[in-house]
Amino acid sequence: MSLVIIGSVAFDTIRTPWGDREKIVGGSGTYCSLAASYFTRPRVVGVVGRDFPRKTLALLRSRGIDLAGLKVKAGKTFHWEGKYEEDPNRRTTVRTDLNVFAGFRPEIPASFRGSRIVYLANLNPEHHEFILSQFRRPALVAMDTIRLWIDTKREALLKELGRVDIYFANDEEARLVTGEANLILAGKALARLGPSLVVVKKGEHGALVFGRDFVFGVLAHPSEHVIDPTGAGDSFAGGFLGYLDKTAALSARDVRRAAVYGSVMASFAIEDFGIGRFLGLDQDLVEARFRQFRKLTTF
Numbered sequence: 001m002s003l004v005i006i007g008s009v010a011f012d013t014i015r016t017p018w019g020d021r022e023k024i025v026g027g028s029g030t031y032c033s034l035a036a037s038y039f040t041r042p043r044v045v046g047v048v049g050r051d052f053p054r055k056t057l058a059l060l061r062s063r064g065i066d067l068a069g070l071k072v073k074a075g076k077t078f079h080w081e082g083k084y085e086e087d088p089n090r091r092t093t094v095r096t097d098l099n100v101f102a103g104f105r106p107e108i109p110a111s112f113r114g115s116r117i118v119y120l121a122n123l124n125p126e127h128h129e130f131i132l133s134q135f136r137r138p139a140l141v142a143m144d145t146i147r148l149w150i151d152t153k154r155e156a157l158l159k160e161l162g163r164v165d166i167y168f169a170n171d172e173e174a175r176l177v178t179g180e181a182n183l184i185l186a187g188k189a190l191a192r193l194g195p196s197l198v199v200v201k202k203g204e205h206g207a208l209v210f211g212r213d214f215v216f217g218v219l220a221h222p223s224e225h226v227i228d229p230t231g232a233g234d235s236f237a238g239g240f241l242g243y244l245d246k247t248a249a250l251s252a253r254d255v256r257r258a259a260v261y262g263s264v265m266a267s268f269a270i271e272d273f274g275i276g277r278f279l280g281l282d283q284d285l286v287e288a289r290f291r292q293f294r295k296l297t298t299f
């Protein structure tokens with residue numbers, strides 16, 4: 001079992017119509033590794049400043065997350081600020097302070113180099129090559145994107161899509177990359193660019209998984225109280241890849257179950273600000289929600 005997540009470990013300032021939070025813990029690597037920790041022992045590669053709370057690092061370790069690849073550097077931790085509208089699927093980035101993340105050239109510790117699954121979370125696609133060259137022979141490479149890289153590094157992004165196995169995008173990103181308004185056509189067009197699996201997330205409506213010869217739809221948990229949608233995408237990826245790492249298989253059935261676990265983990269992430277919902281979350285609650293999904297979709 002070995003899943004490496006290379007991503008941001010951050011402070012987020014979140015503004016929603018229901019309340020605000022200043023500089024709470026977030027980051028793609030944080031959400032993804034917490035979600036994956038219910039299935040495997042994820043490894044994290046990232047960088048934080050000296051201002052990052054030790055007790056959060058202790059919390060991540062207590063979930064079995066290996067932080068050998070997380071550097072603590074002099075300076076401030078990456079800070080992102082986002083604002084949500086009444087419709088939780090609509091979010092605007094207010095500011096991004098890269099801080100110590102600016103010069104981040106991820107070095108993969110020797111103990112991580114033989115990992116089976118590599119996840120490149122929200123990274124500048126120009127850095128993928130350097131990162132991947134440090135791994136021996138990963139069985140699966142997955143990536144996702146944020147709008148910033150689609151707008152500013154399009155060429156590099158398209159090139160990287162040609163060499164990853166799994167691509168996670170949300171509906172807006174899928175449309176932006178392909179120019180297709182229809183999500184089915186967009187998903188298929190993305191699969192033609194290279195990845196053997198494309199996961200298009202549709203916020204509160206769930207996700208579509210495009211394989212070589214199948215399309216699978218998974219619902220989002222019907223949440224009535226979305227507190228903070230931040231991290232839903234990363235938590236989906238964490239549940240999905242964590243489950244695939246645990247099962248060590250890749251049949252269409254495994255992929256479908258992975259997508260349901262992805263949706264389960266995303267549904268927890270949005271029930272509180274930041275990583276709050278993961279604090280008291282145990283394995284039984286995860287399995288109970290998985291069973292609820294089955295009930296919800298069996299007919």
Ligand code: AMP
Pocket residue numbers: 007008010011012026027028080096121122123146148229230231232233234235
């Ligand atoms: P998600 O809601 O799953 O799309 O991801 C939100 C997380 O991405 C937040 O916790 C942010 O800290 C992180 N994030 C936002 N912008 C960037 C960026 N440019 N690079 C890396 N991580 C980012």
